[in-house]
Structures are given as C-alpha cells and as structure tokens.
Amino acid sequence: MSGREKEKRYGYIKDKLNELYKSYGFEEIAIPMFVPYDTYDKYDLLSNEKQLKVIDGNGNVLIVRSDATVHVLKAVRTMTKRKDEKFFYNAKIFRGNFKNGEEDEINQLGVECFSKKSTIIDSDIIALAVKSLISLGIKDIRLDLSHADFVYSLIEEIKEISKDEVETVHKYIEDKNTIDLLSFLDKKNVKSHYRDKLLDVCMLFGDVEDVLSKAKTIAVNEKMKNSLKRIEKVYENLKLYGIDKYVYLDLGFTNPMNYYSGIMFKIYSLSAGREIIEGGRYDRISKKFGLRDGGIGFSQNMDLTVDILDSYDYRDKTYIDYQVFGRDENSADIIKKLIELRDKGYNVSFVSGDEEKIIMKKEEDDD
Amino acid sequence: MIKIALAKGRVASEAVKLFKEIGIEFSDYDMNRKLILRDSSNQVEIVLVKPSDTPIYVENGVCDCGIVGKDILLEDNPDVYRLFPLNIGKCKMCVCGFKGERIEGRKTITAASKFTNIAKNYFDSLGIKSKLIKLNGSVELAPLLNMSDVIVDIVETGTTLRENGLDVLREIEDIYSVFIVNKASLKMKHSKLKPFMNQLKKLKLGGEK
Known part of the structure; x- marks a missing residue:
C-alpha cells in the first residue's frame, strides 16, 4: 500500500x-x-x-x-x-x-x-x-476483560515478593510463562498455597462463566472478590448491549506501574x-x-x-467523484457546472487543461 | 489450520518426530527444499525458519505458534506467550574462557557473544562492568585471538570448547525449547490449539523420565 x-x-x-x-x-x-x-x-x-x-x-x-x-x-x-x-x-x-x-x-x-x-x-x-x-x-474480534485488582492484590498479599520484584512477577504472568514463574517463586520460598494460585492465574482466560467460577476459588481477599463482582456486573451490562458474544476474560493481564485501577480490556483481531x-x-x-x-x-x-x-x-x-477539465476562457460555464455537481453532493475538482471534459473518477479508480 | 514456525535443522527434525507421536505426519519433510509443509490431514502447517527469527513470525501473527530455544527468548524478549518447555535442544548458557580465568572480584570484563543482552544482564547482576563484542558465530575465536577475556555461549557437549583449549567457567542458565504462541491466536484459535497443545505437553512429561 x-x-x-x-x-x-x-x-x-x-x-x-x-x-x-x-x-x-x-x-x-x-x-x-x-x-x-x-x-x-x-x-x-x-x-x-x-x-x-x-x-x-x-x-x-x-x-x-x-x-x-x-x-x-x-x-x-x-x-x-x-x-x-x-x-x-x-x-x-x-x-x-x-x-x-x-x-x-x-x-x-x-x-x-x-x-x-x-x-x-x-x-x-x-x-x-x-x-x-x-x-x-472488522468482525473477527475478541474482547478480553479483566480487573487490575485481581492480580495486584494477590501479589500484594505475598510477603516474600518485594516491591521491586512485582514487575518481574507481572512480566512472567503477562507472558503466561509458568516455567520461569515457578522457579522464581520457589527461589523466593513463596508458600505453595500462594504459588499455585499465581500459576493458575496465568492460564485463567476464556469463557466468562468458566473463568469466573474458577477465579472465585482463587480469590483470597475482599479486593479480589470485589473485582470479580465488578467484572460480573459489567458483563451483565454488555449482554444488554448485545455484544457479550465477543467478550471473554483474561485475569492474567498485567498492568505496568499499577497504572490501571479497575476494569481493563483489550480487543484482539x-x-x-x-x-x-x-x-x-x-x-x-x-x-x-x-x-x-x-x-x-x-x-x-x-x-x-x-x-x-x-x-x-x-x-x-473515492474522495473525488468528478474531475472537471477546462480553460479559463470558459469560466462561466465551468463554474456553473462545478456548482451544479457540488450541489448534488458530489466531490468535484477543477483541473486546468485545454480540453473540456468531465471525468467520473469512481469508475476510473475501480480497477 | 494451525501454523507453526520451526527452526530449520535439529529443532524441526525433533519436532516432526514429536508430531508423529501424536499422529500428525509430515511425509515430505526432508524430502525437498520446501519451506512450508502441510501434514497429511491438512490440520497443521509447519514453516521452516531461521532459528533466531522464529519468534518474529509468531509475534506478527503469520504463525500461530512456534518452537524456539529459550536463549532466543531471553536475548530478544519478544511479545509472545511462553507456554511450556519441550524436550528438545537441551543445553546450557555458559561463560567460557581459558581455564583459571577469574570472574569474581573483577571490575570490568570484555566478553564476546551472539547473546549480548544475556551477557550484559548476567555481568550486571554480578556488578561487573562489561564490554561486549557481538559476534555471529565461531565465538571461541575471540579469547584465542585475545579479542575478549571470555565468551558467553550455549554449550551442549563442550567438544568445540575443549578442542580449542577453553573451558566452562560459569553456568548462567538452562536452555531448552519452549512452545510459544501468538497473543491473539491463543485466544481466538483456542479450541483448535488446546487439544494440540495438551497432547504435546503430555509427550514432554513422558519424555522427561
């Protein structure tokens, strides 16, 4: 192009x-x-x-x-x-x-x-x-919905992960890189109870109802539970808009610098x-x-x-519907023609030239 | 149709063997110089690419998934999902040099490598200021010709190293092949990809005994 x-x-x-x-x-x-x-x-x-x-x-x-x-x-x-x-x-x-x-x-x-x-x-x-x-x-689309608090407040609760390391954990979750996440968490001696939950979060995506029911078993604190309620509510609303068929969840989205504070979404094509x-x-x-x-x-x-x-x-x-060619000597005729075509709603361009003619651009461009 | 980017050569040969075990056959693999091959049931297409380019095809979505060494993922950090390891291409990323070359206690080091990002991150983590020389192959030459103190490279058997009088000084990380997936494909082709990935994952576990 x-x-x-x-x-x-x-x-x-x-x-x-x-x-x-x-x-x-x-x-x-x-x-x-x-x-x-x-x-x-x-x-x-x-x-x-x-x-x-x-x-x-x-x-x-x-x-x-x-x-x-x-x-x-x-x-x-x-x-x-x-x-x-x-x-x-x-x-x-x-x-x-x-x-x-x-x-x-x-x-x-x-x-x-x-x-x-x-x-x-x-x-x-x-x-x-x-x-x-x-x-x-563009119809081959899919919307993934998430909530910033879900992953963030889970990580917040794990004391073995320091503030500086949050980004590293985010990156592993973002890449769904369970291999390196697992070895990182083990190195930090994160309790298996939390470790397994973080690993599950990586693959927590797909059909809304499915993911929500799995996510409820992972939600350990009020913040996480509230974030799920909010997602549920928004999903109910999207049904009313008739666009729920495009909507899925991915709770493994991350959020650099904790920029987002609530609902997050991405639309893929x-x-x-x-x-x-x-x-x-x-x-x-x-x-x-x-x-x-x-x-x-x-x-x-x-x-x-x-x-x-x-x-x-x-x-x-096409931006130009008609090109009108002509000489300055015939200005009265040409201007009349230009006005007439433009009044009909066409996009018209005047081109200075010896021959007088009108070209319909649309057909010419349709190769 | 699932499209898979595979590194030409060993990774592709090993992967084709794995696919055969789960009933996906590429009968014309290695028979000619075609770069794009389809399996007999028309379910899967493999695209043979240069190893370091594998993630590029997946990141841009022209292939849904790929099999690529962890060395390339660490070096280029592509925007793809890294789902699970495969029992292909196991080796180690190492610092190598002449036997007895010290690393601890140094303030600066000159290292030659194909993997300059990995090398830099490693020396940074040790607090050593590194000067890096990017080479594209035969990295062993650098210390031999006194162009660098050490090299950072993948080591499989160590034969080339020993034959040139070099040794492994430090192991940085285990390297193995990883199954990567395009971010849109994983979501939008999940119903096709899931059974395929599950079968591959099972194989990997079986092979690890």
Whole structure:
C-alpha cells in the first residue's frame, strides 16, 4: 500500500470514528505534545526506555507523548470541572527505542471519560470500543476483560515478593510463562498455597462463566472478590448491549506501574495478530494528576486498523467523484457546472487543461 | 489450520518426530527444499525458519505458534506467550574462557557473544562492568585471538570448547525449547490449539523420565 493510499484510508477511518465518538457524547480535544519529565516522575509514570525526551531552551527535560492519556490529563487539569466530561483525540504517539526499525510513530485514536466509578460508564465505553471496530467491518474480534485488582492484590498479599520484584512477577504472568514463574517463586520460598494460585492465574482466560467460577476459588481477599463482582456486573451490562458474544476474560493481564485501577480490556483481531484496542479505568492517576474523580478510556492503534482493513479487501471511498477539465476562457460555464455537481453532493475538482471534459473518477479508480 | 514456525535443522527434525507421536505426519519433510509443509490431514502447517527469527513470525501473527530455544527468548524478549518447555535442544548458557580465568572480584570484563543482552544482564547482576563484542558465530575465536577475556555461549557437549583449549567457567542458565504462541491466536484459535497443545505437553512429561 502506498503512503498516499494509507493516508486516504487513515483519513476516512478517522472521520468515521470521530462521528461515532460524537454520537456517544464525546467532544474533540487537542492534547499537548510535551509534559515535563518531573511531572512524569512525580506521578510515577516513568517507563524510561519507551519514552522519547527532548530538552527545552532552559535545559528542562520534556517527555514527548508516548501515551496519550497522561497528555489528555495535562490538558484537562486546567479546565473547569464539569459533570459530563468526555473527550476524544486523534494523535501521533512516539516511542523512544528505535529497535530493529520498529515503528517509532504510531497513529492513535482514543477516548477518555472523566467521572467517578460507574459500571454503566465502564460498559458504555467498552461498547463504544467494540462498535468502533464493527462499524469499520472488522468482525473477527475478541474482547478480553479483566480487573487490575485481581492480580495486584494477590501479589500484594505475598510477603516474600518485594516491591521491586512485582514487575518481574507481572512480566512472567503477562507472558503466561509458568516455567520461569515457578522457579522464581520457589527461589523466593513463596508458600505453595500462594504459588499455585499465581500459576493458575496465568492460564485463567476464556469463557466468562468458566473463568469466573474458577477465579472465585482463587480469590483470597475482599479486593479480589470485589473485582470479580465488578467484572460480573459489567458483563451483565454488555449482554444488554448485545455484544457479550465477543467478550471473554483474561485475569492474567498485567498492568505496568499499577497504572490501571479497575476494569481493563483489550480487543484482539486475528488478522492483526495482536490487540488493536486497549483500555481501562485509571482512577488513581486521574485523581492525582487530572484533579478528577476518576477516568476510563481506550486507545485504538490506527496503523494496525489501516493494515487489517486491507486484509478485509476494503475499498476506499473515492474522495473525488468528478474531475472537471477546462480553460479559463470558459469560466462561466465551468463554474456553473462545478456548482451544479457540488450541489448534488458530489466531490468535484477543477483541473486546468485545454480540453473540456468531465471525468467520473469512481469508475476510473475501480480497477 | 494451525501454523507453526520451526527452526530449520535439529529443532524441526525433533519436532516432526514429536508430531508423529501424536499422529500428525509430515511425509515430505526432508524430502525437498520446501519451506512450508502441510501434514497429511491438512490440520497443521509447519514453516521452516531461521532459528533466531522464529519468534518474529509468531509475534506478527503469520504463525500461530512456534518452537524456539529459550536463549532466543531471553536475548530478544519478544511479545509472545511462553507456554511450556519441550524436550528438545537441551543445553546450557555458559561463560567460557581459558581455564583459571577469574570472574569474581573483577571490575570490568570484555566478553564476546551472539547473546549480548544475556551477557550484559548476567555481568550486571554480578556488578561487573562489561564490554561486549557481538559476534555471529565461531565465538571461541575471540579469547584465542585475545579479542575478549571470555565468551558467553550455549554449550551442549563442550567438544568445540575443549578442542580449542577453553573451558566452562560459569553456568548462567538452562536452555531448552519452549512452545510459544501468538497473543491473539491463543485466544481466538483456542479450541483448535488446546487439544494440540495438551497432547504435546503430555509427550514432554513422558519424555522427561
């Protein structure tokens, strides 16, 4: 696919999704490119290797946005708080590790909603995420639902695992790497009672009812039990939206830097080979940094979206319906023709040329 | 259809044997130079790749799963699920060098390796500042030509080492093959993958006696 072709598709998808977001009550927000390093540090948001840094004229280090949410929060924090705050953005995010020619610029679309905890809002956001893929014709999708507290509060209870080691354990669980997790836990002398539970969590994914009933036997504390109740409630709501057939659970999701604080979800597409939408509730950071009661949102990887629409044999809607050719001497006729066609709702472009003709672009492009 | 990325050569040969034990046969394996082969029942397709590329095919979802050495997982840290070990390609990641070469108490060390990330992490954990030289093969040459103090490499029998007057100085980690799965495939093709994985897992346990 040529760069130009990609841009066209990107534009088309962006417009379509922006309209969809608006129909769910979201308004567009422009978000800043830079946030001071100190701010990231203060709110424990640093994940160094991923973040691209620049130095301003005064020698201050700034972080170029590598995750849109923090930058939305920076924009929101200076705004007067309202009851209904729902925003969407179209943004590029940047990665700081230029490893093996990986994409260092990623086009992202996303929504953020600031409100205190509500299972209806959680479900409405998830429904919007699913709809934004379905409305583009992407149907080979699967949504995995989880809750940040489930794994986190289990690990918290295990005294043998120190604060510094939590990330290591997370990484093993994230990779479903039971082999190395087992040897790590044994090295730390974690009691078998906890060890077996953590190992089980790795493979705790699949059908909602199945996983919930297994998870209930693993839930050792109130926090874990409450997180399951919340998942259950959101799932009940998603049934009402009629999208429960896409919904599964994966309680082995992890959550770097304890960023998410509630419901988390990922939507996978088989043709993309990975997740295409990622989101969740992040109350802690929206309270501290955004000065809001809570927040939930998701982001969609637009580069992947454009790629998989290709594999769906997607055809771009032609931007130009008619090309009108003519000379300046015949301006009256030509302008009349242009107005006439545009009034009918066509996209019309005038091209200066010797011959007078009108070409319908759609047929020409349909090869 | 399940697509599996396999490292050309020993891993692939051993894997094809394992598959045969669970009733999946690739009759034309090793008969020609085809890189993509299908089993007789059209259930499984194997893709023969360069060993270090195996996780790349799985990460990008063009293969659902793969069999890859733990050395490559440790070195490249790909974004894939690492589900269970297989009884293929067992060896050890070691620090090797001339007999008597000291490692403790050093402040700095120069090491040549194919696995520079693994080497760096290991020396970091010992608090030794390391200078690393990335080589793509015949790593043993580096200490012989006095280009490095030691090498970090996988050791199976140790014959090449001994014939060149080198020895294992430290064992870093056990290396074995791991069954990896693409993150979307594990979820979305679970009903197909699960019986296949379960049969493989059973074999692995049987073979470990």
